[in-house]
Amino acid sequence: MTVKSLTQLDLEKIREKLDALSEENRFVIVGMLFAAGKPIPYSHLLKICNLTSPSLSFHLKKLLNAGLIRKIEVEKRKRGKPYIYYEITEEGKEILKALGVAKAEKVLREWFWRGYKKVQHQLQHKTQ
16 A cells, blocks of 8 residues: 555544554553464453553553454353453554564563563462
8 A cells, every 4th residue: 555545544544553552551562462472361461561450451442443452252261251362463463563663573572471471470379
């Protein structure tokens, strides 16, 4: 798509996506999902992001509406609620690549997994 071929609707969609990414917490969430390279459970995102549940839900909803992330519901738990995971969409990856974030993909992945292992360890000990 060239600049000349962009329609008003295209520009509005781009603006919506950039607006969603312009907030620091949302940028960090998308960056973490990009670095993870796989779906991350809501409960782990909550711990990693150090946000309240309502705040995290608010930011995730904005990112979902912008099409930057995807929500995945997996088998029901005992109380009938599904496990919720989030992952970055292909469109989200493309936008991060266009912003130059992908150039640091290897470093981001190493950083994320070092921190994520600590969070998983903390969550495991908390439930025991």
